[in-house]
Amino acid sequence: MARSSRVAPAPASASNGQAILGQAINSLRNNHDAAGALDILTRHAALFPHSPLAAERSVLEIEALLALGRRDEALARLDGMSLDNTPRGAERHVVRGELRARAQRWRDAIADFDQALTHANGTKAWQERALWGRAVARARAGDEAAARADLQTYLRLYPKGRFASEAARLLAAAE
């Protein structure tokens, strides 16, 4: 990936801050240069620590970290965010739940998946991910009855879902 999106020193004005964030977005999503985008965002944070667009900057930083595979850092940032009442909050709850599950923080992961599922927000694909993730986390947390219930619900709602065969196998193994 090219890393050409560097930001020249500039006075810390609001319009400059907006321009820098715009560069970061283009670098991350249009040029697929996550490392370059992260550099730009770091510079933005140094120049505009109290920017009214700080929340947007955090979202972009997390996206860049995930694109770079720096999942522990991404999780640390997500842990510091309130995901309630954020746009596409259900999706972010699912992602954070998955990262927490990866870190074996089963109870925290369950809480995130609960949030994504309780209000039935997000698209069907994200709901499917949340239900499967919660089944996994519940099983790992030792709550086998709840995990089994999630797996049964999963198979009922997504009989041809991406985890259907594995869910069926786990249920059969649990019998």
Next chain:
Amino acid sequence: MKSASFVVVASALWLAAPALAAPLVTSDSDCPSAADVTTRLAGLWSGNSSASAMAHIRVEVGQMTVDLVSESEPAVSRTLPTEADCESRAQAAALVIAAWLDSRPSGPLGEVEPAAAPPFELATVRAPTPIASPLPSPPPPPLPSRFFLGVGGLASLDSRGGGAILSTEAAWLRLVGRVGLGVGLSFPLPREMAVGQGKARWWRPVVALALRIPLAEGTWIVEGGIGPALGLLVVAGSGFSQNHTDAVASWGATVGFRLARRSRGRTTWADLRGLLWPAAQNIRNDVPGSVPHLEALPRIEAQLGLGFSFALL
């Protein structure tokens, strides 16, 4: 952020906002106008988002509120202090919309995967074990391949009558995606037929390779299988003036269905199979000074049986 109150309006316009495109932007002000925000958003929007989205801008005293609606979620508002000029307001609104509503197709926050297939058995594992690392989306996560060894007994039926078969098999489930691979060895009991003045004792052990595809999965599993077969026909004559023994290999094909139930690593199954031998095979009785006597061997066999398999891996 607070939940916005323009959900009803947004819902009415929802169908007008095409998925995968920049969101529909509306504004109750000329500073910024919807057109200005849309123009700036066009330079930021990647077009990679898989979800429909809409945005509405409200300007009040000292603050600008951007209401954001994404697919299947309630509207959420983002409030910023107002900038002095309309261009900055438009750019700020565009940044807010792009940051929250546009994202890579693999997920809103990047290439993160669903909690991957858990290497656990509900009934047996209590202690936490590492979950597999998130994998790139959208390709489905690799499910663990499962290796089984099995044995079964089958009855066969063909144009020459019936017979019994002992069958063994090795199978890798989900070897490539949902498709598995099976290798089977079938040993029929020898059979006998009259040929001219004597008798021929024949048997045809078969090794078959089959792609196995799950057709239904749940408590009961239905699989389909199809693949090539290699048979070794062994014939021994008796009661002739000169008795011969011969062996010849021939290619065929197998197709079948399996109804199975898995429990704790053991699978009990019932198979219905068919075997086809494209090349004709005959047993010949040569009589000096006369026309040879031919008896054709069956080219189509049906098999029905029961068996069980054990998971090894």
